[in-house]
Amino acid sequence: MSKENRRLIFILGIGFLAALFMVVSSNLVFLENIEYKVTDFKFSRRGIEGEKLEGSQVVIIAIDDQSFAEIPYKYPWPRTYHAKLIENLNKAGAKTITFDILFTEESTIDPAQDDILRDAIAEAGNVVLAGKMDVQVREGFSMVSLLPPIEKLREEAPFGLADTKSDTDGFVRRYILFRDYNENRYFSLGLATLIKHLELEGEYTDWFEETRNGDYVLGGSHLIKKYDTLPSTFINYYGPAYSFKTISFEQVVDDDGFYLLLERDTLKDKIVLVGATVSELHDLFSTPFYIAGGETLTPGVEIHANFIQSVIDQNFISEVNYFVVYVLAFLFALAIAYLIKKSKPWIGVSSAVAIGVVYFFVNIMLFTAANILMNFIAPMGAIGLAFVGCNVYQYFSEEKEKLHIRSVFKHYLAENVVDSVLKDADGLSFGGQRRYLTVVFSDIRAFTTYSEKYTPEEVVSALGEYLTEMVDVILKFGGMLDKFVGDEIMAVFGAPYYMEDHAVRACSTALEMGRSLDRLKEKWAQEGREGFNIGIGINTGDMIVGNLGSEQIFDYTVIGDAVNLGARLEGINKLYQTANKIIISEFTQNEIKDNFVTRELDSVRVKGKKKPVSIFELVGEKDVIVYSEEFLSLYDEGMRLYKNMEWDLAIKEFKKVLKINEDEISNMYIKRCRHFKKKPPARDWDGAFTLTTK
Secondary structure: OOHHHHHHHHHHHHHHHHHHHHHHHOOOHHHHHHHHHHHHHHHHHHOOOHHHHOOOOEEEEEEOHHHHHHOOOOOOOOHHHHHHHHHHHHHOOOOEEEEEEEOOOOOOOOOHHHHHHHHHHHHHOOEEEEEEEEEEEEOOEEEEEEEOOOHHHHOOOOEEEOOOEEOOOOEEEEEEOEEEEOOEEEEEHHHHHHHHHOOOOOOHHHOEEEOOOOOEEEOOOEEEOOEOOOOEEEOOOOOOOOOOOEEEHHHHHOHHHHHHHHHOOOOOOOEEEEEEOOHHHOOEEEOOOOOOOOOOOEEHHHHHHHHHHHHHHOOOOEEOOHHHHHHHHHHHHHHHHHHHHHOOHHHHHHHHHHHHHHHHHHHHHHHHHHOEEOOOHHHHHHHHHHHHHHHHHHHHHHHHHHHHHHHHHOOOOOHHHHHHHHHOHHHHOEEEEEEEEEEEEEEEOOHHHHHHHOOHHHHHHHHHHHHHHHHHHHHHOOOEEEEEEOOEEEEEEOOOOOOOOHHHHHHHHHHHHHHHHHHHHHHHHHOOOOOOOEEEEEEEEEEEEEEEEOOOOEEEEEEOHHHHHHHHHHHHHHOOOOOOOEEEEHHHHHHHOOOEEEEEEEEEEOOOOOOOEEEEEEEEEOOOOOOOHHHHHHHHHHHHHHHOOOHHHHHHHHHHHHHHOOOHHHHHHHHHHHHHHHOOOOOOOOOOEEOOOO
16 A cells, blocks of 8 residues: 555544544533533524514413512412412413412411412312422432422322423523323423313323324324433523513502403413512523523523423424434544645645534524524534644644655755755655756766775765765755766756756756866865866756655656766767866757857767757856857857868868867867768768767
8 A cells, every 4th residue: 555545544544533532522511511502602693583472372470579579578478379360360361370389388377378279279270380309419329309289289280390400501401391200200390281281181191102203292283302312302492581471470469450461361361370580589590592681591480481382383493313413523524634635735724614614504504594403513523623633643744754855855955945845745755757857967087097096095085075066066056966876976957846947057057066176176286186077968858757666665866868868978078078078968958058158069879869969068158258259150160061061161160270279079070071081971961970889
């Protein structure tokens, strides 16, 4: 398996683990609390559903501040007030009256008052009372006991459990439907109210059943959506505190205020819930609308009202199956991991942000538009963890790769070029690419003879000085040191960091190498040591560049015919004794002719190739005078005559060149012209000289 594929699998594994972690840990308290807050935000975004409460069948009678101020008794009030309340509510046409007030103990004022209240309940026949489950913790054990209304009251009316269930953050979001205790089932206060309101009688199994998917059906037609593992439902709050029509307790028991209600039919056929809204009675709770509602606590009686209304309206919150949520978490995490590995960094970041934003808005819209509650934290956490984890891995992998690249290329490239390469190291993966580059070969002339004159230590010292100087020059002009082969140097320009002027840089390097060698020779002469000369060959063309070799052991290098030609040009310096000992091909000439002075040397056909290549001497920079204009003009004319096979005229021109300056190339052409005079070339002669050796 390739290194790239191994990294892809590893980064996908990070994405998988990120999703797995969120799936496994989504039930942790702090993550649950975040999920709860997101749910609260969804309620606030949906807003108050006031239009659904218009014509609501539920009305709240509040034990409020007004009642505390007007009724001349400390709470708990005499139970005759509650009896009066029942009497007046029935006069007003209330269909069902539910007390969210506990009558679990006999009256401390006068036991006879319990009888009065009992009689009022019995006469009304539409009252539901409240009980609760009392939980006491002793020595680490929970003791659960039922606290029902006193016997004389519960003989006349059913009761329901008024308990509320808070989440770990203290907010009430779910509604417990029933509790099984001592082989009996006790329904919640809201459910008991609905049972009374719908006039359901007999065994509860006749009118309360559980469906296959875990939901409940009341009275054959009223669906109640189950939430969580408990027999509970998620309360679909219609709004913050006091969203339901609320009337003061005092107004109902006061005859003047009551008759006003009676005239308006305010309570006719209503479900009336009686409960406390004053803070002194500690029956206030935080709900999802707590923040959106101005941080107002919701009375417990209104929690029951929200549940009852949602059953009547069949307005429940549905929950998306967790399997779907977890699948999405894995898909998101794996997709982000893949994109981070296979795409550019900005694409990975954009994709993660896009997936997160889309999921956020879809999640919110499902709730606000369709009352569908979908887990938010698991997929979003998977997105976040996968993004962070994969980027951290990618960062350290890239840093490790960069350290490796730097450690390798610092010996071949200048520091600034290494930095440029590291900005885009994609081209340094295993394998090659076809690119248009320039290659430089240099070799010491007669190095074997030189070596025989000195001890190995002296040879190594001189070679070290020479190679150091040459490499410094190569790096100075942005070249890459490809390799040393004994005393031969191979350098590449345009890779791994591409430069448009690679041919110009290569030629500048060759000229500077010659000047640096001259300085070294002066130094060695002062030290009593001989120097040596070098030959340089330069070619430009398409080459295969990259990490070539096996996947285990490879080398960053260039190969191809263009490279081979560069090596051949370095070798044929021995045949053409040029002043600078630098030969370039016609392909390099085409790239640098505006920057340097050159002169054509020959047209050669290298061994193994049919097509000839024109070669040139790299004379120098435009502003450096090596040959006079007259010298070059006469030489060019001699070359023209030579190609036209005008041997005598060509000899004449080359001799004029020699009068200006001694020139081995001109001498070579004089000899060739004399040879061709005696043995003329074939009629199809193309002017090329065929090399018989490499």
